[in-house]
Amino acid sequence: MAAKAKRPDVxxxxxxxxxxxxxxxxxxxxxxxxxxSMRDYNTGLYVHQGLAARFSPEAASEALADCxxxxxxxxxxxxxxxxxEQLDLxxxxxxxxxxxxxxxxxxxxxxxxxxxxxxxxxxAQFLFxxxxxxxxxxxxxxxxxxxxxxxx
Amino acid sequence: MMQLVIFLALAVGLLVLLLMxxxxxxxxxxxxxxxxxxxxxxxxxxxxxxLPAELVDQIFGERDLAYVxxxxxxxxxxxxxxxxxxxxLTWIRQVRKQVRALKDFHVSRSRMFTQMSRWxxxxxxxDFGGLEARCRVLQLxxxxxxxxxxxxxxxxxxxxxxxxxxxxxxxxxxxTPSIPVSLASESDADGSMV
Numbered sequence: 001m002a003a004k005a006k007r008p009d010v011x012x013x014x015x016x017x018x019x020x021x022x023x024x025x026x027x028x029x030x031x032x033x034x035x036x037s038m039r040d041y042n043t044g045l046y047v048h049q050g051l052a053a054r055f056s057p058e059a060a061s062e063a064l065a066d067c068x069x070x071x072x073x074x075x076x077x078x079x080x081x082x083x084x085e086q087l088d089l090x091x092x093x094x095x096x097x098x099x100x101x102x103x104x105x106x107x108x109x110x111x112x113x114x115x116x117x118x119x120x121x122x123x124a125q126f127l128f129x130x131x132x133x134x135x136x137x138x139x140x141x142x143x144x145x146x147x148x149x150x151x152x
Numbered sequence: 153m154m155q156l157v158i159f160l161a162l163a164v165g166l167l168v169l170l171l172m173x174x175x176x177x178x179x180x181x182x183x184x185x186x187x188x189x190x191x192x193x194x195x196x197x198x199x200x201x202x203l204p205a206e207l208v209d210q211i212f213g214e215r216d217l218a219y220v221x222x223x224x225x226x227x228x229x230x231x232x233x234x235x236x237x238x239x240x241l242t243w244i245r246q247v248r249k250q251v252r253a254l255k256d257f258h259v260s261r262s263r264m265f266t267q268m269s270r271w272x273x274x275x276x277x278x279d280f281g282g283l284e285a286r287c288r289v290l291q292l293x294x295x296x297x298x299x300x301x302x303x304x305x306x307x308x309x310x311x312x313x314x315x316x317x318x319x320x321x322x323x324x325x326x327x328t329p330s331i332p333v334s335l336a337s338e339s340d341a342d343g344s345m346v
Contacts, residue, residue: 076210077206077210079215079216079219080215080216080219080220080232081215081216081219120197120201122201122202122207122239122242122243122246123201123207125239125242126207126210126211126239129235129236129238129239130235132231132235133220133228133231133232133235136227136228136231137220137223137228140223140225140227140228
């Protein structure tokens with residue numbers, strides 16, 4: 001499919017996003033969750049005050065949408081082993097206790113609302129399915145690792 | 153007397169033809185724009201969404217299975233196998249549905265736009281028939297034995313579907329606007345395309 005020509009301000013906003021904001025994320029999953037959190041559920045538009053101030057709200061929204069799509073594509077193309085590593089990285093980056101994180105992700109499945117709009121349903125199902133298995137693997141590994149013994 | 157019988161037979165024949173014509177569903181104009189665009193989208197969805205080798209490899213490839221097996225948990229292994237079976241079945245159902253839609257479109261509309269030789273029509277009909285049979289067999293295998301029942305068969309089925317799509321793509325080529333080279337090469341100073 002031919003790539004749609006992008007407006008120069010959208011390209012500049014994308015470059016700015018990649019240079020200033022995204023390097024602080026720990027991986028593709030972290031990036032996708034981060035970008036998805038900037039999407040307004042009522043309008044589907046992405047809101048980033050800093051980026052909108054430097055460029056325009058429209059350019060910022062389109063740049064974030066592109067970035068969201070790229071993160072999703074990256075995640076879908078990962079092997080299960082790499083996706084499990086990404087999930088582990090993300091879990092550590094949140095600072096939550098592993099048990100709490102795993103329980104919340106298994107019960108709430110927050111990743112279901114974190115995919116870009118217009119995603120092919122099979123692709124989305126593929127990612128959800130892999131994340132479900134990755135969660136089971138992390139849970140297995142977390143339960144297997146014994147708690148460190150308290151120092152006397 | 154004989155003339156009257158012939159006349160009545162002709163009248164009854166015409167009446168039957170008239171009734172048959174009235175019973176037919178009103179059809180859209182041949183090759184209406186909506187149908188053409190839907191067919192093109194179906195074709196693209198197959199070629200770009202369902203049939204790429206990377207996707208087929210991700211669903212049917214055995215690297216993830218090896219990784220899960222190395223973990224050594226039966227619970228995770230069975231979860232993985234059931235998830236992959238579900239995905240594989242979704243994939244083959246979608247491929248079948250899209251292929252059927254394309255076949256119906258080709259039979260009812262596309263042939264009006266494209267001059268195909270009889271040999272090519274026959275070849276395409278055989279391809280469609282073969283593909284439908286392959287999809288059905290694969291679906292049964294997946295149902296029976298799971299996603300890793302016949303990975304090579306799945307890859308070959310995807311390749312066959314890809315071939316049929318390429319043939320149909322040619323018959324819908326008139327829907328893809330071609331940009332003249334002279335126009336496409338012209339750009340503004342800022343690099344934006346004309």
